[in-house]
Amino acid sequence: MIPAAFSYRRVSTVDEALSVLGEHGDDAKVLAGGHSLLPLMKLRFATPEIVVDVAPIDELRYVRVDGDAVAIGALSRYHDLHHDEVLREHAPLLAQVAGAIGDQQVRHRGTIGGSLAHADAAADLPAALLASGGTLVVRGPGGQREIAAGEFFLGPFTTPLEPDELITEVRVPVATGIGWGFEKFNRRSIDWAIVGVAVQGQAVGLINMGGTPVRATATEEALAAGASIADAAALAAEGASPLSEPHASAEYRAHLARVLTARALTAAAA
């Protein structure tokens, strides 16, 4: 499988990226690690005319504590995030989730900004960012804006990002010492989760339980009202609309959501 023909452009600064994106608009796609975009291009589901390789932008590769937040450069790879000591201490949920994505080879390429921009409800990081209360920092021709994770995932593969905007940073509140849990059920490591659950404190993000990553709000409200983990987790699939497809029925996914939420909450409380 070979992608449809395109023109490759390589940029080494954010300004340069914005200039190329501004010039080509919808015809251009941003390439970071390429592990979401290139498979789609090989299947010809995506046929951009211009591919803008942002990987050389070294200024977007960092993890640091910035006030009461952990700031993560958008081009940080899963492998780097999983082994980053700052992230492990101050945002351990994200560090753990980054190490559970795909396999060794995928983690050497995939980036946090790329995964979030792709906005696949079956991906691990979007739900983890929801549970972390994270924010995306986006730059475009009009300057910089911040979008809360809860307002970023609008639909399947759909975000408020404009074609001439670039995610430059991901910010999560410092979560040092806050309990967390992550559970993912899949057939092989290289598959997307059939269902996954990311928990930080009493925030619960669900993977692949609908067209977007979602919070298990009924569970969160029950916990806030003092319910036990078992009783709260029993509500994990309330309001979710998971797909039925050959790998798993919607009913099975709802069951998994309840079981995995209980496990993740138990881990977070331990």
Add this chain to the structure above:
Amino acid sequence: MKVSIEVNGNAVTEEVEDRTLLVHYLRENAGLTGTNIGCDTTSCGACTVLLDGESVKSCTVLAAQADGHKVTTVEGLRGEDGDLHPVQRAFREQHGLQCGFCTPGMIMASVSLLAHNPKPTRDEVREGLEGNLCRCTGYHNIVSAVIDASGQEVGQ
């Protein structure tokens, strides 16, 4: 576009289409057919090579993304005596292959794994190689080979 990659220590420069995948560049432009194309969907790991020393699936990397970087394929592995690399030798010693199709990818993924974790446990080997599929061995002897290559005693 012109793509220059240092492949196994040798400078390779070729004029290729922008959409050329790294695996095709290696096989068809550099003439190195040790790297196999298996699933072509980032799943099986048969096309695994090292990009700047780290394992990647070369069916999901553009040659253009490797422009100016270093790539190591299975042909580039050498032991200190110029013969087999320790991981290659261990795969042979431990019968870590049958048909051999997955082997170049398995070996390159193992080299990357050991570079990061020189003394892995059997479970860590299994986790490190979870991106590589083998349809012959049942993986047991592959895990043994990586343990052997790491200089540890091969238990069962």
